[in-house]
Amino acid sequence: IKNIGVLTSGGDAPGMNAAIRAVVRAAIYYELQVTGILRGYEGLINGDFISMDRKSVANIIQRGGTILKTARSDDFRTKQGRQKAYEQLKANQIDALIVIGGDGTFTGANLFVQEFNFPVIGLPGTIDNDLAGTDFTIGYDTAINTVINAVDKIRDTAESHDRLFIVEVMGRDSGLIALRSGIGAGAEAILIPEAKTGIDGLVTRLEHGRKDKASKIVIVAEGDDAGGAFKVGEVLREKFPSYDIRVSVLGHIQRGGKPTCMDRVLASRFGVAAVEGLIQGKSGEMIGQVNREIRFTPFGQAIKHINAEEISPAWLKLVEILSL
């Protein structure tokens, strides 16, 4: 391997820049060239390439977003799109790829490796933490800290006005942001797709909950079957007419901002390990960290969305016990 291409794809996540920096610096350390690919697979298909050196990644470790930009590419979902991407790589003498993203990114990468036998290593970069094969993805720690900071502020108003707040957090297919930030923010209840609590379960919880506590925080994952925070708000207003209820959707503030130290270190470790993995001949795998150790998981397994340990009855019971 002489020249490694690096791209970010899918939703941006804080810490992606730290990962790009680590990839570039590790490549230089091992005397390889590194090419930045702009706008994910879109840029790969269009040949949007920039050559990168030590200086092109200076002063970015602390920045949110991604200097390489990102996109969700429909073209890369097609065989013709992936064929074009392969031709661009060959024409530009790029012999291996490092892709930073989530399940969509790895689904595409998996097909690409199988079709062209081209070396690709993945770095988990998504705030959702919904990949198997790693305890944490890059961006998750920053996102849950953003959520608890926002909920702390909302709680001031909840307390002052004796209100019940329904706070919607991100997680299209996963309740992990809601679960951890709910515990960290001291929420009275959480609604996550994996728990199948549903609105009825939430109503029962609130009916049996403390009556003397007028302010309450309910965290709802965007992907929960209840149909979003506004829907939950409507139902609760009907069931509890005496409650003063407000809805707050946190939205994309969860995707931005300075990465936490945890995310910067995770990204740095992953970036270096990805380059070393390629040098050792690895391909078709995502890097993860499990019990502090670096681990490689085939793309096909990583995209299974399961972080089973965390969505276990024990974690859900934690929420129940702590909301007394």
Ligand code: F6P
């Ligand atoms: O990055 C993952 C995620 O934050 C999901 O939780 C969310 O549903 C989605 O991205 C929204 O992405 P976008 O606004 O870019 O379509």
